[in-house]
Amino acid sequence: MRNIILLAANTVKVTFRKKSNYIVYFVLPVLGLVLSMGMHSDIGTRLLTIGIINMDGGVISNDIIDTLGNMEDFEVVNTESASIDNLLLDDKLSCAMIFPEDYTENIIGGNPGKIEIVTVKGKDTTIWLENYIKMYTENIYMLARASGGQKEVFDRLYEGYRGQALRLETARVDDQAKDRSITLTSLGFLIMFVMIGTGNTAEIILRDKRNRTYYRICSAPVKPREYVLSNAVTNIVIVLVQICASIVMMRWVFKINTYVADWQMVVVLGCFGLVAIGLGMVIVAFARSSYEAGAASTLVITPTCMLGGCFWSAEFMPDIMQKISYIIPQRWALDAVKTLQKGAAFNDIALNLGVLLAFAAVFFAIAAYRFSITEDAGRFI
């Protein structure tokens, strides 16, 4: 144990003697946060932007659109169905409302059609809107039934209904979905930088081998496995500091509400940190040089972060890619945060944490096996 502590302390000392490592471990994750904030530069407006596709054009659909447009917290934008996906993905729209053909006519006929509401930010964004539409539609439906399907009667009743001017108690609607989206994107970047950092720390093993300090360490009464374990301990300490520092930055510097208790966030990211450390160890165990390890890390980190939903929500991806994303640990970590953001209990992410720990266990087992068969220091003499 003493050896592990001595080696870990020395690794930390040597690592942070290089000022550039402060950038890699702490500045880059914060820059990631800043970058993700930049991607959501309209954070201050807090408007729900609703894209409208009105295939009906009737009086009722127009009235609903006008009512929404007159509300303080909504912005209504006419749009084309072909561009909806892109606008939602680019965060230009919070959601889209699609009025079907003959919506007005059908509602008068007593057979109200369904208004489709599309969003990529979860139900939280549209729940108020859906309830409002439901209430409005029910009222109109009642008028239609009262008119017995006679258009003149309906028009008269509807005119009176409009004249009453819909009383709405309006309250400021904070776009929590946007905050959560920022949090998730920020976490996505943080996850990527955690992976880069853990990869760097694991590569210290290769650097020590190249610099012959590993040879000298192993010629002392130190077992190679103690050396490898000390690297993992160093990595865990650095990752935890990195995570805590980033959460502090998010919470108190950038004032982002993550909607997740800090300790829960540390646990989720800590579990992911173990996965990242295990992965870094696997790469180092198989790589023959720092160059190989660096190339392998790049090949693994970037695509898996993309696939795992670090840069955009995994739900934007085609079905097949979404299915594949479940073999990516980043997906499980981000899903855990999403679940907690929706107010779920910590127990509800037990599966996510279990999967992350299983990933970590598998990676550590592979690395341990590989290190054990190459434990003979002579491979590096």
Added chain:
Amino acid sequence: MKMVKIVELTKKYGDVIAVDNISLEIDVGEIFGLLGPNGAGKSTTINMITGLLSMDKGSIWVMGKDARNSTNEIKRNIGIVPQDVGIYEDLTSLENVMFFASLYGLRGSELKKRAIEALEFTGLTEHINNFPRKFSGGMKRRLNIACAIAHRPKLIIMDEPTVGIDAQSRKHILQSVQMLNEMGSTIIYTSHYMEEVEEICTRVAIMDYGKIIAEGTQKELMSIITDQNSVWVSISGEADRIDKTELMEIPGVISVEIDDNTVKINNSNNINNLDRIIHYFTEKDIPIKNIENKTPDLETVFLTLTGRKLRD
């Protein structure tokens, strides 16, 4: 009790036999030289003694302990100076020595005291708080030694500790080796510089292709070639005009080696052929600057035993 006892030791890398069934005994208090060209198996042997490499066959006993079972106990009493400098460039000299010494169980004020002593011993006192990245090759090698001796090991293994350094640092290191020996450490010194081995070692083993081809004191090794003498002919250039085969045809010539403008000719003691050797040069009109009759050295021993130069 022997400091090191090696019995029928073998190590293979695939089909290549790096160490081939060697046996060796090193006494307490010796400076034991392991001489051989690059790839002879010296470092492999050392790495098996220190437990860094596994043995395929045979056994090693260090201070009476089996190297297979008591690796850590043995390591605690060994200080190894690796062939390549193994230090942290981002730690100061003192931090380097303290870190490596701490791995041998030293701690607190004793650790610092021993580290400073080791740096004084290697002449690095003035550079105690300097970073090795600014050091010359010789200074780095001295720090390499300081890192190996701070825990006062009973056995110090130096694997080619003077490769690529200036004459002054080399002299300092050789003096240090002798002083460490006087202070009670047994030294195993590997080199392919026979001058160094001749200067400091009490006993020598010559290795080639994984085998020990000769072992003993320098005197004992020289006795292998008592029937030979060596004539060194210094010429002023035109060494390319010398045909080794023609020289070998002179009766009594055993081997010929051309080193810059010096022709080194090993002769049988039984035949006086100096006049014919001189005749060879005068006939070819190659001016002779000097002729020396040299006592055979370890290089000659190696050349005689293997037909190759140590640094081939």
